[in-house]
Amino acid sequence: MRPFEYVRAATVEDAVTGGDRFIAGGTNLVDLMKHGIERPERLVDVTRLELASIEEADGGGLRIGSQVTNSALANDARVRERYPVLSKALLSGATQQLRNKASTGGNFLQRTRCYYFYDTARRCNKREPGSGCDALDGFNRIHAILGASEHCIATHPSDMAVAMVALDAELLTRKSDGSTRRVKAEALHQLPGDTPHHEHVLEPGELITHVDLPPLPDGARHVYRKARDRASYAFALVSVAVVLVTDGDAITEARVALGGVAPKPWRAHRAEAALKGARVDRDVFRRAAEAELEDARGHGDNDFKIPLATRLIASALAEAAGLDAGDDR
Amino acid sequence: MKLQIDGQDHDLGDLDPRTTLLDALRERLGLMGTKKGCDHGQCGACTVLVNGRRINSCLALAVMHEGDAITTVAGLEADDGTPSALQEAFMEHDAFQCGYCTAGQLCSATSLLREVKRGEPSVLTPMGAELSLSELSDDEIRERMSGNLCRCGAYANIVAAVRQAAEAES
Ligand SMILES: Cc1cc2nc3c(=O)[nH]c(=O)nc-3n(C[C@H](O)[C@H](O)[C@H](O)COP(=O)(O)OP(=O)(O)OC[C@H]3O[C@@H](n4cnc5c(N)ncnc54)[C@H](O)[C@@H]3O)c2cc1C
Ligand code: SF4
Ligand code: FES
Ligand code: FES
Numbered sequence: 030m031r032p033f034e035y036v037r038a039a040t041v042e043d044a045v046t047g048g049d050r051f052i053a054g055g056t057n058l059v060d061l062m063k064h065g066i067e068r069p070e071r072l073v074d075v076t077r078l079e080l081a082s083i084e085e086a087d088g089g090g091l092r093i094g095s096q097v098t099n100s101a102l103a104n105d106a107r108v109r110e111r112y113p114v115l116s117k118a119l120l121s122g123a124t125q126q127l128r129n130k131a132s133t134g135g136n137f138l139q140r141t142r143c144y145y146f147y148d149t150a151r152r153c154n155k156r157e158p159g160s161g162c163d164a165l166d167g168f169n170r171i172h173a174i175l176g177a178s179e180h181c182i183a184t185h186p187s188d189m190a191v192a193m194v195a196l197d198a199e200l201l202t203r204k205s206d207g208s209t210r211r212v213k214a215e216a217l218h219q220l221p222g223d224t225p226h227h228e229h230v231l232e233p234g235e236l237i238t239h240v241d242l243p244p245l246p247d248g249a250r251h252v253y254r255k256a257r258d259r260a261s262y263a264f265a266l267v268s269v270a271v272v273l274v275t276d277g278d279a280i281t282e283a284r285v286a287l288g289g290v291a292p293k294p295w296r297a298h299r300a301e302a303a304l305k306g307a308r309v310d311r312d313v314f315r316r317a318a319e320a321e322l323e324d325a326r327g328h329g330d331n332d333f334k335i336p337l338a339t340r341l342i343a344s345a346l347a348e349a350a351g352l353d354a355g356d357d358r
Numbered sequence: 359m360k361l362q363i364d365g366q367d368h369d370l371g372d373l374d375p376r377t378t379l380l381d382a383l384r385e386r387l388g389l390m391g392t393k394k395g396c397d398h399g400q401c402g403a404c405t406v407l408v409n410g411r412r413i414n415s416c417l418a419l420a421v422m423h424e425g426d427a428i429t430t431v432a433g434l435e436a437d438d439g440t441p442s443a444l445q446e447a448f449m450e451h452d453a454f455q456c457g458y459c460t461a462g463q464l465c466s467a468t469s470l471l472r473e474v475k476r477g478e479p480s481v482l483t484p485m486g487a488e489l490s491l492s493e494l495s496d497d498e499i500r501e502r503m504s505g506n507l508c509r510c511g512a513y514a515n516i517v518a519a520v521r522q523a524a525e526a527e528s
Contacts, residue, residue, distance in 0.1 A: 035375035035421050052419070059378070059417045060398050072375075074422055100411075104478045113485050120481035124505025125473070126466065127399060129411045130418065261481075261504035 030062045037074040041238060045205045048073040049234035053096060054130035056123075057139040064147055066156055076132070080238055083107065089244035095134030095237045099189065100125065102133060112242055114251035114270050118192035121255045124262050134237035137190050137200070137217060138229065141183035141292075142264055144168065154180045155225040170330040171266065174322075174338070176291040181225030182328055184289055185218060186264045191288035192253060193240065194296050195270040201239040204232060214240070218293030225292075246274045246282060252349045254341055255288070265289035267338045273349035280304050280313075283346070285321070290338055297321045300342060309350045311343070318342035359424060363389065364433030375421045380404045382420035383430065391432040393461050395507070402506035405462040405469075406430050412469035414505075431461035434468055443526045444468055447519040455510035466506045467520045471527055473502070491528035494521065 038044035044051065050069040052058050053076055061067035080094035083105050091107060102108060103119035119128065122136075145151040145163040152161035164172055164182055172182040198214040218229050231237070252271040257263040268288035274281045283304035285297035303317035318339045325335045347353040359373040361382060368387055380397070383389045383406075395403030397416045404416040407429040434442050441449070444467055454460045474489050480501045483489060499517050508516065 030376045033375060035419070037422075052422070054417075055419055055422065056399055056414070056417045059419060062376075063398070076422060100478070109479070109485055116479070116485075117481060120479065124402070125469070125480075125502060126402060126405055126412045126414045126505045127417075129408075130413045261501050 031065070031068045031070075033062075033069050034071040035074065036071065037077060039077065041078055041080070041203055041236065042207075044073050044075050044078060045203050045207070045234060045236050047071075049205070051075045051134075051236060053132035053135040054098070054127075055135075056127050056131050057135065061140065065149060066147070075134075075236065086241060091242045093133055093240045093242065095132060095239060097133045099123070099128035099131040099133070099136060102189075103128065111245070112192075112196060112251070114195060114253050114272060115189070115192040115242075117251070117253040118188040118255075118268070118270060121253060121265075121268070122188035133189070133240055136187055137193070137214070137237065137240075138231075139185075139187055140228070142171065142186045143183040144171075146183060155183060155221075155228075158224070158226050165328065168330055169328045171264070171289075172328055172331050173291050174325040174327055174331060174334045175287075175295055176220045176293065177326070178221045178223065178225070180223050181221035181292065183221070183225070183292060185291070185293050186289070187294060188253075188255065188265060188268055188288055190214065190217075190294040191268055191286045192270045193242075194294040195272050195284045195286035196245070197243055197284075199241045199243075200237050201241065202231060202235050203238050204236075205234045209238075211241075214294070215296050221292050228292075245272065249274050249282075250349045250351070252345045254345045254348070256337055256341055267334055267341050269338075269341050269345040271342075271345045271349045273346065275309055275350060278309050280307050280309060283317075285317075285342060285346070287321075287338060287342070290325075290334055297342065299323070304346070309352070311347055311352065314343040314346040314350075315339070317346070359421060361387075361420065361423060361428060362426065363387070363428045364430055365427075370420070373420055375419060377420045378416055379406070379418040379420045379423055379428070380415040383415065389430060389432065391430045391461050393458055395459070395462075400507075401459070401462075402466060403459050403462040405465040405506065407465055407469055410469070410472065412466050412505075429465070431464050434464060442468070442523075444471070444519070444523040447522040447526070448516075451515045451519040451522065452512075453515040453519040454508075454512050459506060459508045459510075459512075463503070463506045463508070463516055466503060467516075467523065470499075470502045470520065471524060474524065475527075491524040494524050496521070499524075 300321040395401035
C-alpha cells in the first residue's frame, strides 16, 4: 500500500475542504489500496460526520445520511415497511460483517469486481486507460451484457444501488466550494464508452451527504431477486428489483432495475414501457423482459446471462403481482 | 494513537495510517487471537467486534478506530476465564478441525446472537416477522454465518453449536 496522509473530518465543511478523497467503511477502498489499484495521497475519514441518521422527509419520503451503514439501513423499521426492496437488496449483498462497515455513500461508489481490473499484471482500460481490456477475450462470466463498450465490459457490483435506482432515489452532494446539488441515482454512473475510467459524474472532493427516497404510491409491491453462484456471500450474476403497482388486473406503474448485467445499475426502461397500462399476465411479463434484453450482447462465458436475466425479470414481476410465491431469496 | 482492546488501553505511538486493525492487533501488539486468512474481506477469519458489532478487521484501518471498544476472541470469556455458553457449545459439538477459522466464527456467532435478540433481520427473515433465538432455523444460522468460511468444512457442527447457544440464551 502506498503511504498516505490521514485526516478525520469533524464537520462536512472540514471534509470537503480537507482533501479530495474520502474513506467511509473502507471495505472497497482499503482492499483496492492493498492491491495498489487505488493510490490516494490523502484520505479524509468521513465516518464521524453527523450523517448517520435516517429521517422523515417532507412529503412522506425518507432522508438517509451517507454514513448510515448498510446494516442499519436494512434493519430500519421504516425502510422494512415502506421500502422493503431496499432492505432485501442490502441484505442480499456481502455479509453481516461487511454490511456493518459499508456505508450508503460508499456502496454507490464501490468499483467493479472484474478480475482483470484487480490483477495489475493484466491489461485494463479502467485501471490504465488505453492499455486494452483482457476481459474481452478472457474469462468474462461475470461481465456485462448491456451498456458495455469495446473498451470495457465490467459490471457495477452493487445490490443496494439497484434498489435505489428502482426507487427513484436522489443523492445530495456538497462540493469543496460549499455548493450543493442533487443527482438522481440513475444518473450517478456513466457508461464506459471510450473512457471506462470515468465511472460517475461526481467531481473529486464532492461528498455524498444524503440520499433521498421519495414516497411511493400506495399499495406498491416490492421484490428483489438475486441469482448467484452460491446462496450467500457472492456478487450477483443477475439481480432484479421490481416495484409494481396494480389496479385490479391493470398495471398502473412498474419499475424494474437490474444488477450484475451492466456497467451501472440498469433501469429497465424498455420493460417498464411494455408494462405500463398492460394486463397482469405471465406473457406480458415475459415479453417485457425480452424487450429489455433485445440489444443484450454476450461475450462468450456470460452468454447465459441473457436468458437468465429474461427469466429472472419475468419471475420477479410474477412474484410482485402475486402470481408466484417466489423462492424468497 | 490508542486502541481499546478487550477492555484494555494499548498505546500504539505514531501508527502508520496504512496499518489495518488486524495488523495492529497481531503485528504491533502481539495479540494473536485474531487470525489472518485472505486479508481481503473474503473469509471472516479476522472478525472482531467494534462497539459490539462484527466487522472484518483486515479491511479496517486501525487509525479509524481510535476511541472504539474492540472485542477479540480473547474478550469473549468471562473475567474469571469461564468460557461463554457459545464457546462451550463449540467444544461440545467439536465445531472445528484445525481451528484456524474458529476465532472469527466465535466473534461472528457472538454477534449473531445479539443481532437476533435485537430483532435484526437477515435476507431470509420475512418482512414483519418476529425473530426468536429459540426458533432460529438452520437456514437462518447458515445465512447469518455465511461471512465465515471454514476450509475444514466443520459447518454442520458449527450450525449445531450456534443453535445450542441460541437455545441456551433464549
Ligand atoms: C468479499 C466482499 C463481498 C461483497 N459482496 C457484495 C455484494 O454481494 N453486493 C454488494 O452490493 N456489495 C458487496 N460488497 C461490496 C460492499 O458492499 C462495498 O465494499 C461497500 O458498500 C462500500 O462501502 P464503504 O463505505 O466501505 O466504501 P469505501 O470503501 O469507504 O469507499 C468506496 C468509494 O467511495 C468513496 N466514498 C465513500 N463515501 C463517500 C461519500 N460519502 N461521498 C463521496 N465518496 C465517497 C471512496 O472514496 C471510495 O472511492 C462486497 C465486498 C467484499 C469485500
Ligand atoms: S472489463 Fe473493464 S475493468 Fe475489466 S479488464 Fe476490461 S477494461 Fe478493465
Ligand atoms: S482475513 Fe479478513 S476476511 Fe479474510
Ligand atoms: S476448522 Fe479449519 S478452517 Fe475451520
